[in-house]
Amino acid sequence: MRIVVLALDGVFDTGLTVALDAFSTASALSARLFGGTPRFDLTVAGVRRRVRTAQGLTVPVKPVTPGLRPDWVIVPALRATTPAALLPALSRPDVREAISQLLKWTAKGAQIGASCIGTFLLAEAGLLDQQEATTTWSLAPFFRQRYPHVRLDESRMLVPFDRGVTAGAAMGHLDLALWLIRQASPELAGTVSRYLLADIRSSQAPYIIPNHLAQADPLILRFERWSREHLREGFSLQQAARALATSARTLQRRCDAVLGKSPLAYFQDLRVEHAQSLLRRSGHNIEAIAAEVGYADGATLRTLLRQRLGRGVREIRAELH
Known part of the structure; x- marks a missing residue:
């Protein structure tokens, strides 16, 4: 499975790294315990040459090129915890370019996964119109106001739709990664969960x-x-x-x-x-x-x-x- 993690300036550090750790752990365990399959071919890509996280760390990214043909694209969250911070971020040139690239990938058959604020990029692209979705519960009122054509249910942790899957707040990045690993191998996903002391949660409701x-x-x-x-x-x-x-x-x-x-x-x-x-x-x-x-x-x-x-x-x- 070819996975591209699309990193943008101001990406939520934990969201990015927990997804990368989950997939790399899955690949390592797959090779050691399951005969080498399934394997996750992971690429961290960016629409800019240099990407810095919200905490100021530099992320080594590969450029988006025509030869990059992912099966899945993962969109980690930007660290923006209020509508006032998120609105200008959604208008940034690199974010608009990333949204355009998501549409190009989906047109070629790629599936898209996003968690937390990352789901806003999918909604901006129109990929969630008339679809069920979830997002970070803390910004659900703003999401509902901005994207009235999305059937939002922020009580759910994971919501698959016809072009991919959305996940909930913050540590929902881990739930998203485990869900995707499970699509390849339920047994491998169970093993990764044990190694990381993590389980897929069905609901955000207890945290709201x-x-x-x-x-x-x-x-x-x-x-x-x-x-x-x-x-x-x-x-x-x-x-x-x-x-x-x-x-x-x-x-x-x-x-x-x-x-x-x-x-x-x-x-x-x-x-x-x-x-x-x-x-x-x-x-x-x-x-x-x-x-x-x-x-x-x-x-x-x-x-x-x-x-x-x-x-x-x-x-x-x-x-x-």
Whole structure:
């Protein structure tokens, strides 16, 4: 499998190196344990002769030439943690040139993988239009606003689409690399996971901070504050809208546009977040915690935790030990 890792100035150091380490580990283990196949032919390429990481390290890159014909192209993230930092980065000449090159490679049949901020380059190229995708959860509201034709689900860690795969935030680079290794050999991917003490995660949901997402919109931020004060009560869209001096329709529309979910779903996210906090720092039983976050019984809360986080009460409490 011929893989090109397309490095740009300001690339997120860990994202780049963790992907390179995963593929190089896979190649080494393949040669030692699996008779030399499958092998990953890895090239770090750049649209500029010199590439420096976000931490100022120089990355040795090969130029993009017509003879470079990858099966897969991996786009590591730029280190831009806010819309204000990301917007000018997306307009840089080297980034626009990289986007143009991605389109040329896909036209020749290459598959594209990107994680975290790297997914923005795929969206800029139009490769994700009408496709399901994920991205870094922390910039999901901005992504949703900028690319309304992408079916975004930031709760997922990995989302394949017809031209490749997108992955979630930061260490999602490792999940992306392991996913790609698994496409070549599930057995090899399992071995690499053991060597690196890493597993593919199915969800970003346990890592999402609802308050961070609410900062993207004044109405959503007010709704979040109101919700936290009313977690023990049954949710009423009409009551929330009246308290916020808006209409139920407007609140529904803004939640969908910013968060990609209904007001009730976000309200439940806050309940889950508070329940997790109580499970970790208190000795209360599940019935008491359920009452604290507005559920009639512990069974309902157990089901919600399992659905949203993929973990049960014992697993959440075990995280402290």
